[in-house]
Amino acid sequence: MADLDSVLVIGSGPIVIGQAAEFDYAGTQACKALREEGVRSILVNSNPATIMTDEGIADRVYIEPITREVLARVIEQERPQGLLASMGGQTGLNMAVELGEAGILDASGVRVLGTPLEGIQDAEDRERFRALMERIGEPVPESRTVTSLPEAWDFARSCGFPLVVRPAYTLGGTGGGFARHEDEFEAVVNGGLQASPIGQVLVERSLAGWKEIEYEVMRDGADNCITVCNMENFDPMGVHTGDSIVFAPSQTLSDKEYQMLRSAALRIIRALRVEGGCNVQFALDPKSFNYAVIEVNPRVSRSSALASKATGYPIARIAAKIALGRRLDELPNPITQRTCAAFEPALDYVVTKIPRWPFDKFEHADRRLGTQMKATGEVMAIERTIEACLNKAVRGLEIGGRTLLWEDPAWADDDEAVWWRIDHAHDERLWAIMAALRRGAEPAEIARRSRIDIFFVDKMAAIHAMERRLLNELLTADLLWDAKRMGFSDEMIAALADELPQRVRERRESYGITPVYKMVDTCAAEFDAVTPYYWSTYEHENEAQPEADSPAVVIGSGPIRIGQGIEFDYCSVHAAWALQAAGRASVMINSNPETVSTDFDSSTRLYFEALDVESVADVLANEGRRNGMPPAIAQFGGQTAINLAEPLYTLGHEIAGGGPGSIDEAEDRAKFDRFLERLGLLRPPGATVTRMQDAVTVAEQLGYPVLVRPSYVLGGRAMEIVDDRQELERYIHEVTQPSPERPVLVDKYLEGRELEVDAICDGTHTLIPGIMEHIERAGVHSGDSFAVYPPVTASEATQAAILEATQRICAGLGARGLVNVQYVEYDGDVYVLEVNPRSSRTVPFLSKATGIPMVRLAMQTLFGASLAELGWAPGLAPVPPLVAVKAPVFSMAKLSGVDTYLGPEMKSTGEVMGVDRAFPPALLKAMIAAGNALPPEGDVLLSIADRDKPGAVDIIRRLDQLGYGLVATEGTARFIRDLGLRARTVAKMRAGTPNVEQFIRSGSSVLVVNTLTGRRQALQDGHYMRRAAAETRTPCLTTLETVRSLLDALGSTRGAYDVRTIDEYRGAAPIPA
């Protein structure tokens, strides 16, 4: 590329619903492609938990907010010739359009690579898109673009219902919705107008019930076009494609329909002048050849990541090369390395994607599915039949071990509940269909009511028929074989045949019923492929011969969910790389199609499998056929991998770094207490109770507030802070009844400063890359807290105590690898809150801030190296001259019904990093990157609980000094006036007009500060307020610490900050390994 030596790549920023790990995958591929082509990559991304922000991937890495200002400064500093905007999702495209419209690109001579800006705008702007489709004769649903409610009504009256509302320029369909009839119309239109950054929505005739079909297409600058993959949604039109169960390739289309839509997709990308990848969504009438073009994304997308993993065709990588001017026929197909990239993959398997929704976390959320995406992640399965693929995908979801056999106990005598989930798209619809079949429903009836194609319902009926066989017949080799061919897990078979899962496994192994592995090769075995990318099935030929170079198996982290995000994929990838660096074969197992870990060149060998005990044990057995069982690495895949360690160990598998003993030590409450006592360390006093009255007694002894949680759930789920006996009784009544089987933990709640460390231990000595201090007081889940590295307020003594405690804990556990410890400092003492002998979610953040290759070091210690051998002294690592702030990012606007207040249960979906020379600008940037930037003027709405009011005085005064108008609910307003300041009053809910919710919804405030009274009681009232803020994208802070820090940052920086690469901030690199 003679005229291009450097290219600016825009990342997608934090993980939010609708824009997730798929863009780390795309961006990483793009940066690798640039490097292959000899082009320097300059990357801007605020998300530290990404592989693409590793310096080994991009050449210049700016971990900075993705804003016009920052990008303009980067362009000025780096002088790139080109801009690659199509890898960073909607964020990347929107920024490119903004930079273009502001004249920044022209002024600095930056060329948009790939699809031209006009093409992007033709696809993104509803009206232009419509006009273009009409020009080329492609049908689009009857619609009108409107910017006001009266215009919308005008169209609705002429077109009739049902209608769908789609806001312009939003991701994941945010803010859109269905209006089945007049009553629903206004609310949906208003929501959409608010969600669109340009206040524009498309009101469109609904095609609910039509088939939804997608094509992933590519085009190069010489007008060569291919389709990589097509997909058919299980859910008909009406459910956002990100929330739909999807099959690839299409299943119910004849060649005529397939080619009709394929040709249309190619006509569309030609008209848009796409150079790179593009996604085209169609609605197809199930009763004719009529179709309509629904949407086009002129960039790589979640669907293109899925298509890449489903076919093996690396869309983002090829798209990046096309953007540089290469032609499809010049590029090799990296899978076969013999054929070229100008071809269309042929699949000899079926792929199923199932979204992973966060409703296990958010029980009060509205679980119906519609045009607004709600899923945080997804799983993919590859198999030879629909039945097997569906079963396998469900096993990969990891919703508490839920298989297709699961039914909500509440459905037992409530057929209505079952049918409601079938009639309405719902996250439990798959299970409801199975439940209906078990109750004797006809597939035709289910198909009619759900409008799901009978083809799929028939397949589910076949699964049901197998259930009946397993219930009624003897478990012969024949039945076992048939069941395994349908994807039934040993556990499902055991449950139905009334056996123990282990016995089922033994029996099938004794018959020789074990899975074989087939390769994803893009070509249905037509050519020899070199890519070691495998999936399991029950057939005859096994293509996956064991790796020769002492393999080790990295257990991945499965679908992205709240509490287990992309951070663990980052760690898994680094674990695989560390193995390769050590000359070992890395074998990756994962079920998540969005991620870098499931890229075929992230590991020596990839098994695309569900992360359940059976699948992992099968892979270990396959790799161990020749040279003995390889060790499994369970430290990096989050809770998913940790949960597998013990059962795998019990099955006799080696877990790298020792058995799960140390995990047990850290997670078993009684053992943990004794352990800390032995080390002379404090932990908040508390007890495990099995009876209601004991809970009360313990709480009274400890003194309120206390932290209560069920002992059998992890990750802060169902954890609450209660202030008095009444609250405690309510909690026990509503949330969990203590029993000997399900004990409840009651701990003293210490409202102090929370600190956290990630340490690397070699069994004896411990390296502490850094201490992080949380801005919010203890009680807010660490994943939802702002964290600062290095600490800014904790005293030397406290930090020293933490270093000492960490070293003692690690040595005491005899741990190898990573250990995460959380502390609270209270009244000058340091208490241990939690010890997790594994990689934590802060590892990528701390790795980026310190420059220490934490995962690599951890892997080396896991396999026996000492820190001394690796060149690292024990204790705290040298601190670079920077301050880094991690800020949580939420997706609350997309989850109606979910309360946004922060507590012990994690709610954030992603994170950003703000880094600078000092704390205030670092924090300011974290705030900007997280979308909490405060404009220089406007009204701030305050509603502060009585107990917090005294602590809020300084905040109120400073807001006033900074020139913000103060608006408050009654009590807070009185309090402000008592301070001698002016405050306007807004009515509480149901206490006049405009009330506080209406005030927020009208967009009148630039910030909402709301703290909780009495924890739970005020939740109902404050709930509406916080929802209103979430839905109007008004920053809403629920802890005073966060507000104070924001004001500190604003006050001392006056909005000024540096823009530098992360290694420039770090200065000299730390001692090399």
Next chain:
Amino acid sequence: MQAEPAALALATGDVFFGYGFGSCEPAEGEVVFNTSMTGYQEITTDASYRGQIVTLTYPLINNYGVNADDVESRRPWIAGLVVRELAPTSSNWRAAGGLGAFLDEHGIAGIMGVDTRALVRVIRRTGPAPSRLVRAPRDVARGATTFHWLRGAHPGAAAWAESEVERAQDLPPYDDQPFVSEVTVPEPFTTTSAPWAPWPEPRRRDREPRIALLDIGVKTNIVRSLARRGARVHVLPYGSTPSDIDALQPDGVVVGNGPGDPVQADRAVETVRAMIGRYPLMGICLGHQVLGLAIGATTSRLPFGHRGANHPVQDLTDGRVHITSQNHGFQVDADSIPADSGFSVSHVNLNDGSVEGLSHERLPVFSIQYHPEASPGPQDNQYLFDRFLDAIEGVGGRAA
């Protein structure tokens, strides 16, 4: 209906066990594979598969059933069909029945439950092998469970299969068989009809170009693609002579696809040789190979053939790449094209560099190895029919 145990025995000694569908009669032929993910009905009715047992690499077949429209000739021609799964029920608004019954009606056997990927890997290594697709005799199949049967572990299965392998080894070689005369139309006919298809209508020619189409196994969509453009198509049986063609006073001649080794279609080669320079001529697939032989080039077998809907072909005149639908086991040898013939390679396959098209430096005579009519496969190459009709209009039509 409980499916009966069946097996596919290859002359190579490889045996694949499964369950029978379609006809109970044994099928014999060389086993090949097609990687298209849709279009099984078009594939089964493509006469080019005469003498071949077709393995479909996409595992789920019969999902959308069969219908009255998606046929490429008057009957299914494949010798037998091998699939991983034959869907017991079909779902599509046009479906008028199932594939199993459709094949059964025409006496064609199929086998399902096969590890088709493993079979493809065998074919890829050994090339298309003579094979027998047979139901297991009752005494062999008695009491067979799926687990044992599919693994060939059922008592007596291995011995029986071995005898079938031996019979497969005795099958007459595919290359020697005169398939073309079996598949061609018995009587000439003329058509201008082209039923509606769900893609944009091409430009119709005003003058109703008259096309003589020499049928050596032609797919219906070739005829339809010409008729859709306003041509009157005269379909002539194999064996038609140059004077039969002259009698029609055609504007152009098309030689379509068909089965077998092209050297077996010697009468078509002779006819085509006489046509060159007299009419605009378009050869498709076997028609392309026939043209190759007619100009003195040689043909040879590909290692295992090109059968699928995803083959990239580069047009050497403009460098453009087209995704093509293919079905052929032979190729025109690039280095055998006589230098003085006036013909050169116009298209190449980007996967293996094989010849995908020939064109004459001066005359409106060209051929392509792949299927511009698609069906199944991408519609991207329909423009070749326009190019042919343009060529006809360019020379003013009729015999020069």
